[in-house]
Amino acid sequence: MITTSAEKPADTEAKNLPVQANSALVTTHGKTTIADTVVEKIAGLAAREVSGVYALGGGVARAFGAVRERIPGAKTSLAQGVSVEVGERQAAVDLDIVVEYGVEIGELTKAIRRNVITAIERMTALEVTEVNIAVGDVHIEGDDNKDDDSDAARVQ
Template identity: 65%
Template sequence: MTQSPSTATGSEAAAVSSGRTGTGSTPARLADDTGQGKTTIASGVVQKISGIAARDVSGVYSMGGGVSRAFGAIRERIPGGSGTSQAAGVQVEVGEKQAAIDLDIVVEYGAGIVELARAVRRNVIAAVEQMTGLEVIEVNIAVNDIHMPGDDSDDDSGQQAAQQPSTRVE
């Protein structure tokens, strides 16, 4: 059974409620402590797993709000860049034994948002818990936009024009 942050043990509640969000630079958290050593998992790892698991659900068009999607589009165009960030639209708080996840998603038009959110939540929880051993106490989902099927053709033509400058002289 999943504990809410208010019913978690003192150290778990303090770690989760500390307000530390997942960026690649945050310290790793204790996930396993045995007599033979410790295993730690960085919050960026939980972020990446969550982002990939959310995108795997049919009906999720993209992740992130308008600003993070715009920066992601710019990052994709930079030669030698890392491409699409798997952590865009994903914020995490990772404690010693628990994690809380916030997702910003864009859904495809026609998808049932409530059912989609349930599927995303199940997929993210299963992936994070199976891969990290951390208990996921909550997954909050914010639907920021709906992608319309005709939106891609407008974006693609603008990108092609920007990539192929027209010449004035032949």
């Protein structure tokens, strides 16, 4: 049986398309690779922009961050509390957050997802497949620095 071009299955024709299909990162002229740390920083900044997010990172990560901040010239890690998997065309994000007391967590996580997805897709052209958020703690105003205040009063 002879098949004409009109009878060819659509998937056969799709295989003959250039590599650039559906991505600004992979084209016939070359491939752009984006490091995990780039996407982590973008996600971290985008998550911190949302009102109601007190901090990113679990208890241990925040403890290391607090120690790092006390070192002169050291900078806070923008990727703290952020983990990503980056492929050629897609990225998945995991966030560990601390929320402010009184914030409705469901609405907060929707806003975080929206902001993170928008920022990553706009800046990298990667498709974000998922943003998983783990709420590890609630920040209560006046609860931090209790130990710092007592230490400051003892040592002068």
